[in-house]
Amino acid sequence: MLQYVSNNKAADNDWFRLESNKDGTRWFGKCWYFQNLLKYEFEIEFDIPVTYPTTAPEIALPELDGKTAKMYRGGKICLTDHFKPLWGRNVPKFGIAHAMALGLGPWLAVEIPDLIEKEIITHKDEATK
Structure with missing residues (x-):
């Protein structure tokens, strides 16, 4: 995962930050999506399943x-x-970087624009107007 994150940062293409508890069993952080030059940021969390790596983590965006x-x-x-x-x-x-790049990334690319278009979510600056 470190190489994936480093490559994204070097290409100015990073879109998430993660950290884990001391055991590496619970992960949390933020992910973001840009649309119309606005940054939409979301809390992210997941637990590493007991059956990992056979079972992929279930990624959650609670908000x-x-x-x-x-x-x-x-x-x-x-x-x-x-x-x-x-x-x-x-x-x-596969590991955590794959779950982010091939799981969360495509999900954000499909779902967030739809939620914005339907005005189900709004940019934080628009919400305060």
């Missing part, structure tokens, strides 16, 4: 809970149809 059909209770994003089969074919080669 978006209930705002899209492509999300489970607690703000866990839906990765079942597209990402989980890919993960299963690549066990044990």
Whole structure:
């Protein structure tokens, strides 16, 4: 994951920050998405499953809970149809960077513009007007 993050920073293409608890079992941080030159930022969290790396982490954006059909209770994003089969074919080669790049990244790219267009989420500066 460190190389992925370093490459993104070097290319001015970083879009998340993560840190873990001391055991590396719980991860949290922020991810962001830009649209119309506005930055939309979200809290992110996930636990490493006991069956990892056989099972992919379930990534959650708690503040978006209930705002899209492509999300489970607690703000866990839906990765079942597209990402989980890919993960299963690549066990044990995939890790957290893959979950971010191939799971969360495409989910944000599809869901966030739709939520913005439907005015389900607004930019923080627009919300204060």
